[in-house]
Amino acid sequence: MKKSFLAILLFFWIFSLFSQTLVVPKDYKLEKAEDFDFYQPKVIECIKWIVETPLQQSSDIRQEVNSFLMKWFSGTQKITLNVNKIIQPLVDELDYKYSEDLLMIYLGTMAKYMLENPNDKDKFKIYQKGMNSMMECYTKSHPEEKSRAMNYYFKLKDKNKLDKYISSNM
Secondary structure, three states: OHHHHHHHHHHHHHHHHHHHOOOOOOOOOOOOHHHHHHHHHHHHHHHHHHHHOOOOOOHHHHHHHHHHHHHHHHHOOOOOOOOOHHHHHHHOOOOOOOHHHHHHHHHHHHHHHHHHOOOOOOHHHHHHHHHHHHHHHHHHHOOOOOOHHHHHHHHHHHOOOHHHHHHHOO
16 A cells, blocks of 8 residues: 555656656757747747746746747748747736747737647638737746736627727737
């Protein structure tokens, strides 16, 4: 009985270590197209991590991940990400503690969708996925400090005007 309990405890401890840590590649180089192709699976893994990890958790790792993703996004030829009027309320609120993290979730979700669906060029759907993912992550994280921009997006959604907002600001 004692051995079973220890085995179960060990399993959960090991599982928690693997589920909470994400390692950004050490000494990565993003110089040639082949470099960006090589790191694409890691980019998708990092995007999944920022979406699944609550905003308040693992801020050091999140900062590393965000930095890696921004470097990859800015140099890849596979996709093009635009920060447009849709996300402007959040960009205007850079004093909010989680603005940069929410922006990365928005951009990351769009990037992941475009990488996994290269033939889908429906920009509305891509922006909508980014917005919905960002809003879902914000809701799941229950941040102690509220965002004016996120409250604005939720009001639009409650009034069934979010899709119109997205399409008119693309």
